[in-house]
Amino acid sequence: MKKRFLGYPNWWGEMPMAVYTFIEKHDWEGRTIVPFCTHEGSGLSGTERRIQSACTGAKVLKGLAVRGSAAQHEQESVRKSVSSWLEKLHL
Known part of the structure; x- marks a missing residue:
């Protein structure tokens, strides 16, 4: 299963619309998504x-x-x- 890392800034608890547009434009069937973000207090x-x-x-791993x-x-x-995060995910 192919893994795709998906990185984004988390603005006030939400991904930017550009990330949603990116997601909508791709076929995720059979993929594994590894999410990560930057934030200033809202976490994931x-x-x-x-x-x-x-x-x-898609399968979404712990971000x-x-x-x-x-x-x-x-x-x-x-x-x-x-x-440490990558090691826990066995990546």
Whole structure:
């Protein structure tokens, strides 16, 4: 099963409309989606569920949410979080 990483900023608990447009333009049947986002307090806030609903036929793995400020100022810590997340997903 082919894996697709789907990254996006989470703005006030929601993905930007451009991400939804991207999702609508592709066939997700038989794909595995690995979501990740940046945010400033809302985390994933249900976006995994919305991705699952929008991507018919896909399997959505547990996503990762990274604070945008941490990505800018705490890069080593974020790098460790990303590595740990990927390891838990066996990727």
